[in-house]
Amino acid sequence: MKKFMVALTGLVTLATVGAVVPATAVNSVVTAHAAHVGPSLSVNAIYSSSKKVTGKATKGSKITIKATKNAKKNLGSATASSKTGKYTVKLAKSLKKNSNVYVYATKSKTSFYRIIRVEAKKAAATTKKTTAKKTTTKKTTAKKTTTAKKSAAKFTVKTPTGTWKSNTANKYSQVWKFSQKTGLNQYLYKNGKKVKTLTSYATYSVSAKTPTFWKVTYAPKNAKSKKTVYLRFTSAKKFKIVNAKNKVIATKAGVAPAAKWTFAKK
Numbered sequence: 001m002k003k004f005m006v007a008l009t010g011l012v013t014l015a016t017v018g019a020v021v022p023a024t025a026v027n028s029v030v031t032a033h034a035a036h037v038g039p040s041l042s043v044n045a046i047y048s049s050s051k052k053v054t055g056k057a058t059k060g061s062k063i064t065i066k067a068t069k070n071a072k073k074n075l076g077s078a079t080a081s082s083k084t085g086k087y088t089v090k091l092a093k094s095l096k097k098n099s100n101v102y103v104y105a106t107k108s109k110t111s112f113y114r115i116i117r118v119e120a121k122k123a124a125a126t127t128k129k130t131t132a133k134k135t136t137t138k139k140t141t142a143k144k145t146t147t148a149k150k151s152a153a154k155f156t157v158k159t160p161t162g163t164w165k166s167n168t169a170n171k172y173s174q175v176w177k178f179s180q181k182t183g184l185n186q187y188l189y190k191n192g193k194k195v196k197t198l199t200s201y202a203t204y205s206v207s208a209k210t211p212t213f214w215k216v217t218y219a220p221k222n223a224k225s226k227k228t229v230y231l232r233f234t235s236a237k238k239f240k241i242v243n244a245k246n247k248v249i250a251t252k253a254g255v256a257p258a259a260k261w262t263f264a265k266k
Contacts, residue, residue, distance in 0.1 A: 038112025040085075041105040042156045048097040056080070061107035062089045067112075068104050080105070097121070112159065114208050155236040157212060160199045163266045164239075169249040169259030174198070176263060184218050188254045196254045213246050214239075237265040 029231040039058030042195055046053055057080040059217045061175045065075040077229075082085040095101060104113040123250055159178075167210040173192075177185045186198035204218035212233040219226045231239040241261045 038110045038159070039105045039107040041103065041112050041114055041213075042116050042158060042160050043103050043116050045119060046095065046101065046116050047119050047122050048095055050095065051091055053101075053103065054078075055087060055103070056085045057105040058089060058107050059085045061085075063089055064104040064106065065089055065091070065101075066102040066104070071102075075101065111204075114211070117210070119163075125203075132142075144211075155233075157208075157214070157233045157236055160206065160214075160231075164263040165266050166261045166263045167239065168256050169261070172253065172256035173254075174253050174257070174261065174263070178240065182263045184216075186253075188256060198254050213242075215244075239263050 001007065034107050039061040041055070041057045041061075041063075043055040053076070055063075059080060060082045061080045063080055064076065064077045066073075067075055075093065076089040076091050078089040092261050097118055099118045101116050101118060102113050103116055104111050127153045131167050139242060145151045161180060164176045164178075165195070166176075171191050173189045175187045175189065177187075179185070182201055182202045184202040185192055185200050188196040188198055201221040202218040202223075204216055207217070209215055214231045214233070216229050216231060217226050218229075230242045230244055230246070232242045232248070233239045239262070240248050241251055241263075248260055250260050252258045253261070
């Protein structure tokens with residue numbers, strides 16, 4: 001009987017040691033400021049005359065504003081509303097036109113930040129009236145400038161978490177999935193049928209060069225080197241593949257010929 005119990009205990013121990021760990025558990029680690037693990041964050045326009053910064057983030061997240069990415073002192077901090085996610089941060093000092101500020105949202109030891117360019121002091125209405133009196137040409141220019149500003153503010157890009165499907169080129173299409181648990185996964189389809197997995201369980205990080213121009217750096221599973229792709233958002237749910245100069249380019253995807261890819265969120 002004792003020998004039987006010892007053998008049974010050994011089998012139980014062996015079963016525990018050899019248990020299979022789900023792939024998602026192994027690949028859930030991501031870079032600290034990666035968009036897909038950090039809280040959501042949107043920031044309203046900031047002007048050189050602004051005394052506060054407002055926006056919306058994950059409910060209860062801590063909002064911190066810095067003059068540089070690694071600044072030791074903060075320009076201000078606050079906590080997003082636990083009910084609405086809205087926040088207001090009072091600035092410790094005035095900001096300079098065309099300077100950058102880093103707005104961080106931190107929740108549960110993970111964070112996400114946006115780089116915001118400080119715009120000129122709000123005086124558009126006064127400038128428009130003065131210009132209109134001088135010449136018709138200048139009046140037209142003022143209208144174009146106002147229209148451009150309105151277009152830029154029509155949408156806010158949030159985290160890329162979710163599934164994105166590309167256009168079809170030469171019978172091929174792609175599907176990209178950004179997930180908090182499984183990282184970045186990319187698939188190639190032909191005539192609607194999956195033909196290849198391009199990337200699986202890749203950890204990634206996002207850097208916003210501008211509110212609509214993003215750099216995504218990712219490391220495929222078991223890869224020794226990282227890859228980089230640049231995205232230009234034309235709406236909150238659509239982006240194009242571009243190069244480091246924000247110009248649309250044709251890129252290859254596995255066995256598919258090079259093509260200009262546009263992705264829409266499903």
